[in-house]
Amino acid sequence: MERLDDAIASGGAKAYVAYGSSLDADMRYLTRFRTTDPVVFLQKIGEKGTIIVSQMEYERASRESTAAPMTRAQAGLTEIVKEEKNRWRAYARMIAGLVGGDILVPPQFPAALARELEAFVRVIVDEDTVLKARAVKTDEEVTAIARVQEATEAAMGGAVSSIRSSRARKGILYRGRIPLTSEILQKEVAIALLSRGCRAVDTIISCGEDSAIPHMRGSGPLREGASIILDIFPQDEETGYTADMSRTVVKGEPAAELNEMFEAVRGAQSLAATLVRPGTTGAEVHGKVVDYFKERGFESNTRGFIHNLGHGVGLDVHELPVLGPGGGELAAGNVITLEPGLYYPGKGGIRLEDMGVVTKKGFRDLTRMPREFRV
Amino acid sequence: MERLDDAIASGGAKAYVAYGSSLDADMRYLTRFRTTDPVVFLQKIGEKGTIIVSQMEYERASRESTAAPMTRAQAGLTEIVKEEKNRWRAYARMIAGLVGGDILVPPQFPAALARELEAFVRVIVDEDTVLKARAVKTDEEVTAIARVQEATEAAMGGAVSSIRSSRARKGILYRGRIPLTSEILQKEVAIALLSRGCRAVDTIISCGEDSAIPHMRGSGPLREGASIILDIFPQDEETGYTADMSRTVVKGEPAAELNEMFEAVRGAQSLAATLVRPGTTGAEVHGKVVDYFKERGFESNTRGFIHNLGHGVGLDVHELPVLGPGGGELAAGNVITLEPGLYYPGKGGIRLEDMGVVTKKGFRDLTRMPREFRV
Numbered sequence: 211m212e213r214l215d216d217a218i219a220s221g222g223a224k225a226y227v228a229y230g231s232s233l234d235a236d237m238r239y240l241t242r243f244r245t246t247d248p249v250v251f252l253q254k255i256g257e258k259g260t261i262i263v264s265q266m267e268y269e270r271a272s273r274e275s276t277a278a279p280m281t282r283a284q285a286g287l288t289e290i291v292k293e294e295k296n297r298w299r300a301y302a303r304m305i306a307g308l309v310g311g312d313i314l315v316p317p318q319f320p321a322a323l324a325r326e327l328e329a330f331v332r333v334i335v336d337e338d339t340v341l342k343a344r345a346v347k348t349d350e351e352v353t354a355i356a357r358v359q360e361a362t363e364a365a366m367g368g369a370v371s372s373i374r375s376s377r378a379r380k381g382i383l384y385r386g387r388i389p390l391t392s393e394i395l396q397k398e399v400a401i402a403l404l405s406r407g408c409r410a411v412d413t414i415i416s417c418g419e420d421s422a423i424p425h426m427r428g429s430g431p432l433r434e435g436a437s438i439i440l441d442i443f444p445q446d447e448e449t450g451y452t453a454d455m456s457r458t459v460v461k462g463e464p465a466a467e468l469n470e471m472f473e474a475v476r477g478a479q480s481l482a483a484t485l486v487r488p489g490t491t492g493a494e495v496h497g498k499v500v501d502y503f504k505e506r507g508f509e510s511n512t513r514g515f516i517h518n519l520g521h522g523v524g525l526d527v528h529e530l531p532v533l534g535p536g537g538g539e540l541a542a543g544n545v546i547t548l549e550p551g552l553y554y555p556g557k558g559g560i561r562l563e564d565m566g567v568v569t570k571k572g573f574r575d576l577t578r579m580p581r582e583f584r585v
Numbered sequence: 586m587e588r589l590d591d592a593i594a595s596g597g598a599k600a601y602v603a604y605g606s607s608l609d610a611d612m613r614y615l616t617r618f619r620t621t622d623p624v625v626f627l628q629k630i631g632e633k634g635t636i637i638v639s640q641m642e643y644e645r646a647s648r649e650s651t652a653a654p655m656t657r658a659q660a661g662l663t664e665i666v667k668e669e670k671n672r673w674r675a676y677a678r679m680i681a682g683l684v685g686g687d688i689l690v691p692p693q694f695p696a697a698l699a700r701e702l703e704a705f706v707r708v709i710v711d712e713d714t715v716l717k718a719r720a721v722k723t724d725e726e727v728t729a730i731a732r733v734q735e736a737t738e739a740a741m742g743g744a745v746s747s748i749r750s751s752r753a754r755k756g757i758l759y760r761g762r763i764p765l766t767s768e769i770l771q772k773e774v775a776i777a778l779l780s781r782g783c784r785a786v787d788t789i790i791s792c793g794e795d796s797a798i799p800h801m802r803g804s805g806p807l808r809e810g811a812s813i814i815l816d817i818f819p820q821d822e823e824t825g826y827t828a829d830m831s832r833t834v835v836k837g838e839p840a841a842e843l844n845e846m847f848e849a850v851r852g853a854q855s856l857a858a859t860l861v862r863p864g865t866t867g868a869e870v871h872g873k874v875v876d877y878f879k880e881r882g883f884e885s886n887t888r889g890f891i892h893n894l895g896h897g898v899g900l901d902v903h904e905l906p907v908l909g910p911g912g913g914e915l916a917a918g919n920v921i922t923l924e925p926g927l928y929y930p931g932k933g934g935i936r937l938e939d940m941g942v943v944t945k946k947g948f949r950d951l952t953r954m955p956r957e958f959r960v
Contacts, residue, residue, distance in 0.1 A: 214642075233608050244787065248904060266892050292591065295911065298692060302815045317673060321699040322692030322710045336696045397779065404775050409784065412822075423644045517641050528622060537669065 211240070211253065213343050217314060218255045221334040224311030225254040228340075229301070229323055235525035236316055236340040238450050243275035250285075250301070251277060252308060262304075264289075276407050316340060338530070345522050345530035346543040351451065352567055355523065355545055357454035358446045359565060359576045361406035365399040366442055366579060369415065370459055372398070374585040378434035378462050392416065392428035395440075403444045411527065414441035414456075421458070421559035422550060424517055434462035437472075437558040441529045452527040455577055456563035459585045471552045471560045472583045474506050478550035479562050479581070482519060482533075485572040486546070491515035492537020495519060499550055508552055520547040523565055544568040547574075586615070588718050592689060593630045596709040599686030600629040600711060603715075604676070604698055608908045610900035611691055611715040613825050618650035625660075625676070626652060636680075637662075677701035691715060713905070719907035720897050721918040726826065727942055730898065730920055733821045733828035734940060734951045736781035740774045741817055741954060744790065745834055747773070749960040753809035753837050767791065767803035770815075778819045786902065787791055789816035789831075791847070794932035799892055799926060801864065809837035812847075812933040818902045827902040829922050830952055831938035834960045846935045847958045849881050853925035854937050854956075857908075859896060861948035863920070867912020870894060874925055895922040897941055919943040920951075 218226050229250040240251050241261045249267075253259040262285045271279035282288060287304045294300040300309035301323055305313070312332040315324060316339075324333050337574040347355070376383040376390045383390045392415040400410035416428030420435035432438055441456040458472065478499045485495045496519040500510045508514045518534030523545045531537055531544055540546070549563030564577035593601050603626040607613040615626050616636045622644075628634040636652035637660045650727055653816045657663060662679045663690035669675040676698055680688070687707040690699060691714075699708050722730070746768030751758040751765045767790040775785035791803030793811035807813055816831040833847065853874045859868045871894040875885045883889045898920045906919055915921070924938030939952035 246786070263893075265887060266799050270800055293909070313697055317695055317697030319696040320692055321690055321694040321696050321708070322712075324696040324699070325710050333696070335700055337697075400779050401776060404772065404779065411621070424641050441809055512640060536666070 211343065213339055214253055215255050217339040218253070220233065221314045221336065222312060223255075223314040223332075223334050225252055225309040226314045226336070227252050227305055227309065227319075228316050229320055230318070232450070235450075235529065236318070236371075238522055238525050239340060239344050241275045243271055243277070244450070245289055250305065252305065254309065290330070296326075298322040298326045302330060306330035314457065327354045335418065336360070341530055344524050347524065347545050347567070348543075352543075352545060354446065354449045354451040355453055355565075356576050357449075358408055358444060358451055359455070361403055361408045361446075362442050362444055362453045362455050363577070363579050364406065365402040365410075365444075366440060366455060366457060368402050369395045369399050369440055369442075370457065370585060373432065373438060373461050376432070376461060381434050383432045383434060383461055385486065389431040391431050392420075393430075395432075396427070399440075399442055403442075407444050407448055408444040410442070410444050411452075413443075414439060418558055418562065419555065422553045422555045422557065424553060424559065424561070432461070435460060435464050437464065437468050437560055439559055439561050441561065441563065445527070450525050452523055452525070453576075454523050454527055454549075454563060454565050455579075456549060456551075456561045457579065457581065458560045458562060460583055461585060465557065465585070467557050468560065469583070471508075471554070471557070474503060474508060475550050475552055475560045475562050476581055477506075478502050478515075479548050479564065482548045482550065483564070483566075483573045483575065486540060486548070486568055488540055488542045488568060488570060491539050492520075492531050492533035493535055495540075496534045497539060503550075505553070513554055514552055515550060516553055517549075520549050520563075522546055540568050542568055542570050546573075548573075571584055586634070586718065589628055590630050590713055592711055592714040593628070596689045596711065597687060598630075598689040598707075598709050599713070600627055600679055600684040601689045601691075602684070602694075603691050604629050604695055604792055605693070605826070607639065609721065609906065610825070611693070613900050614715060614719050616650045616652045618646055618652070619825070625680065627680065629684065631800065649680060661780065671701075673697040673701045674704075677705060681705035706879075716847060716905050721916055722899065722920050722942070723918075726899065727920060729821065729826040729917075730828055730940075731825045731951050732824075733783055733819060733826055734830070735777055736783045736821075737817050737819055737828045737830050738952070738954050739781065739825070740777035740785075740819075741815060743777050744770045744774050744815055745832065745960060746946055748807065748813060748834055748836055751807070751836060754811050758807040758809060758836055764806040766806050767795075768805075770807075771802070774815075774817060778817075783819040783821050785819050786827075788818075789814060791934070793933055794930065797928045797930045797932065799928060799934065799936070807836070811837050812839065812843050812859045814934055814936050816936065816938065820902070825900050827898055827900070828951075829898050829902055829924075829938060829940050830954075831924060831926075831936045832954065832956065833937060833958065835958055836960060839959070842932050843935065844958070846883075846929075846932070849878060849883060849944050850925050850927055850935045850937050851857065851956055852881075853877050853890075854923050854939065857925065858939070858941075858948045858950065859921040861915060861923070861943055863915055863917045863943060863945060866914050867895075867906050867908035868910055870915075871909045871912060878925075883927055889927055890925060891928055892924075892926065895924050895938075897921055914945050917943055917945050923948070 250262040259277040266529035551561035566575040624638040895908035926936035941950040
């Protein structure tokens with residue numbers, strides 16, 4: 211990571227040090243090591259990164275991590291803990307001993323460890339070097355994300371088919387004699403994803419009033435004529451990469467307002483796709499979608515279009531760049547979502563979300579599934 | 586949380602502030618709110634905790650969180666970001682404005698936010714108040730964990746049955762004409778868990794050489810006469826609580842050494858269960874298991890018994906107390922694992938892991954499944 215070397219140098223430090231499990235996407239990016247227990251990543255300027263793990267994990271780290279493995283014993287921790295019982299102080303002594311100079315740390319570095327390190331060295335907090343590096347994907351990363359997207363569409367396709375083939379009785383959708391619920395479809399989506407090695411994370415299948423609250427996961431029977439938002443954002447167990455996709459469908463005759471909202475959202479998404487290109491900012495693209503909605507009579511405050519237009523997708527399902535107020539420049543290699551939505555309590559919600567790559571020329575959509583409202 | 590008030594007071598602070606998503610188990614414990622995006626938790630001394638969320642999450646937080654919800658706009662952030670573009674500095678201004686005094690933060694608090702807060706107030710890093718509170722479970726929490734354990738045993742039972750009913754040909758275990766692999770069983774375990782609302786996390790089903798490395802997940806065909814470690818540690822999607830359980834089985838005739846190892850591990854686990862009681866330390870119980878193994882000729886360094894005897898289980902699958910070197914006092918209400926293991930490259934690994942509650946009198950095992958080696 212040359213970028214990291216530059217950041218270390220410009221901070222006047224000797225090394226970059228991170229601490230955490232692979233739930234921290236930066237850590238996973240830097241080490242490519244899956245672990246629920248925290249590890250230390252340490253990169254001295256001009257050298258390859260090192261991952262410090264327990265004796266028990268050394269063998270696996272040698273096989274799986276892109277960083278050079280070192281045991282805690284090799285790093286000196288076993289000796290240190292004989293004298294120093296405080297865990298953070300012991301780690302600080304180990305790290306300071308290995309680096310022997312000032313240290314650059316990521317913003318999410320634990321405050322307790324930063325405090326203890328300050329007894330030995332200067333600690334400089336990096337702004338977002340790794341986060342920014344992660345935002346620009348290699349071809350290999352795009353391939354990994356596209357694979358998750360395929361699994362996502364398979365799961366989405368199954369759920370939409372279930373709604374399509376349901377029958378309404380007294381306003382409720384049925385599969386045979388059983389009411390078709392959010393929970394049933396969420397479980398089926400999870401199983402479809404699992405069969406492709408992906409893990410469903412809080413899949414949203416929300417209907418009617420629930421769909422008017424963007425992050426409500428949804429529960430209970432699905433209903434005729436009400437908008438049903440399906441938002442699926444799984445993670446590949448193997449690679450850690452994610453995808454993100456939403457569709458909104460209705461079974462039966464929707465209220466005229468819902469049809470209008472759907473058409474506006476579809477138009478907004480198509481517009482956004484034409485605006486994306488390297489050099490423009492996430493703020494600009496978002497702003498133009500706000501304008502587009504405004505022209506059609508839809509507000510963007512506590513009702514209407516109440517969230518950002520989109521976000522980067524990678525090892526985290528929400529990462530840089532931001533497509534919203536304050537969003538910075540887009541760059542070729544970004545993988546982003548375009549997900550305009552409209553939300554009106556009393557009417558329901560509509561969201562359409564495609565994910566694609568920012569190319570030199572514009573936006574290459576990785577989402578194949580058509581955008582149909584009535585099924 | 587009275588404990589938290591005590592910690593705030595003894596640090597001379599006015600409030601406790603945490604920042605993170607619900608992947609941070611402390612945050613989930615304090616708010617009972619599921620979120621992949623970071624939120625702020627803020628508790629002033631003597632008052633109920635507040636959770637600061639986006640406008641979009643306010644409605645859901647009102648329904649789901651045990652903390653009182655407040656939007657970022659209500660907290661002043663919307664105004665602050667008009668002037669202050671740096672995210673951490675903006676949050677620091679918001680928090681300092683709300684608290685108006687010194688602040689206690691958890692050890693994992695982001696270093697970047699701590700730095701920015703220091704421009705306004707004194708920041709005291711708490712050692713482990715919430716971690717320690719989490720270690721002592723309420724009856725409700727034990728019930729939640731026991732429910733995950735039931736799901737875990739159902740999944741474990743299915744996997745062990747599959748191995749039992751397999752047939753060996755040329756040293757490989759088959760289900761009909763298909764070699765029975767780690768991957769097949771891992772997937773079936775995940776599906777069994779999912780049907781009970783639980784998420785499999787990196788299930789280990791490792792055979793032979795792989796089983797000699799404790800954290801190897803395992804891959805490829807399972808083999809006759811080789812030890813097969815099954816270690817399942819899922820999380821309940823709804824409650825966030827986890828369980829943890831391991832069994833080791835063999836199909837066909839194992840080497841005599843494996844039999845001896847299994848008997849020693851079973852004996853060690855039974856011994857440990859008699860030693861657990863409030864007031865003894867995790868270090869003592871671990872030490873006695875080390876002695877027990879030593880008497881039987883099994884070492885505890887880079888081979889043999891190479892990991893801790895156990896750990897607390899709760900919202901994190903590894904939490905306090907530690908049953909290993911340095912482990913502190915056990916208390917009634919702890920939920921812990923007892924998982925002795927022996928690992929010898931060239932021979933294989935054996936691990937047995939039960940999870941149970943520390944009661945006033947001793948150890949109440951929550952694990953029902955028998956410990957059988959040959960299936």
